[in-house]
Amino acid sequence: MARIQVQEALFDMAAESAALTAGRVDVGGVASFLGVCRGDDGLAAMVLEHYPGMTERALGRIAAEAEARWPLTGCTVIHRVGRILPGEPIVLVLTASAHRAAALESCAFLIDWLKTKAPFWKREEFADGDARWVAAKHEDDAAALRWSAKPE
Amino acid sequence: MARIQVQEALFDMAAESAALTAGRVDVGGVASFLGVCRGDDGLAAMVLEHYPGMTERALGRIAAEAEARWPLTGCTVIHRVGRILPGEPIVLVLTASAHRAAALESCAFLIDWLKTKAPFWKREEFADGDARWVAAKHEDDAAALRWSAKPE
């Protein structure tokens, strides 16, 4: 069972990683991806809105799909919501497996799917007072589509 | 310039990750791979030998190759040597970039190349007193070969 968290608070990456190996000796690798808020074009803050209830459900399904495709010993997805400053983390994906390829591939899969299949919306606020909703990226759809066939 | 460390001591994954984003707002993602010592078949400890001098040189070249192939904002490789117990970390690879694909791909590249191009040797010690040198894996060579052509 994956650990899914949607929260405003910052998270502790080392503690989350350690939790996937604590008390067990069958883990050979832990892959992670940390998404960070960039400060492009004078961005003052990113405000992340989500759909409480559906978000956790969607993240749980994405994680279950990863667990069905790869032999994972553990999986953690933490996504922040609310106001996030440039340089702060937005999302953490961690996958653990006996073998590194399963950990690395499932981690990439999770972040790609999460970008197109979980109900989050980003609003950018700029130093000059402007604000705009971030538009979905075609490249994110393409990245998610890479995984539509089962891996070999 | 990548940060390369070969050491007996444990390392602090969160501090290493934070160092790649500290004081900058151009990082969009940090990918990492943590290799962990499995306790298969009654393994008591893994003893890692290396070639001081050449090891750092080889890791530096592998990291420079990653930096040449992907637009990275930072790259850290820490490899432990000496006696490592089941459940303990062996190696940490961290890559940071403005874009997630570059971070994720370069992280996978680094661990694949490191496995076949850096002078480390593992000796397994078992609870019953047996010991054996780990044999190189054909699958590691195959994984490293995936990267022999430049990425698209």
Next chain:
Amino acid sequence: MRILYFAWLRQKIGVAEEEVAPPPEIRDVAGLREWLATRSAGHAAAFADAKQIRAAVNQDFATPDHPVAAGDEIAFFPPVTGG
């Protein structure tokens, strides 16, 4: 029927959620969307470009032909941009 709006749909409509009782001929997501668009100028503006709108029925993504019924929780929102 409980309707939720997110992101710029919520902003244009001015409320995050509302209870509605559409007429019985409204049977799917696309029909509901067209019916909701007639409720106010804000609704019309929010639903103006159907290509920019996604929907969920009872917290699962739903296509325009997905059935809707009394008691459902139905959400409308732009393409997602998390991660």
Next chain:
Amino acid sequence: MRILYFAWLRQKIGVAEEEVAPPPEIRDVAGLREWLATRSAGHAAAFADAKQIRAAVNQDFATPDHPVAAGDEIAFFPPVTGG
């Protein structure tokens, strides 16, 4: 010429390094390996299966035809198993 041994080559030979002065006809890694194999029973055992042996000259991986010369640091070891 400084020779280093690692992993099971070091164990079979019994030393981690040695200074050697091979005859002038020893000009490459393969020739050096064959010459070293004649130095003791341990050397012979360590170098018995050339397919299992890799080399580095001055801390870079080197193929069997790589030249060797006085003053070089040359290492012999099994295929690497780090990571």
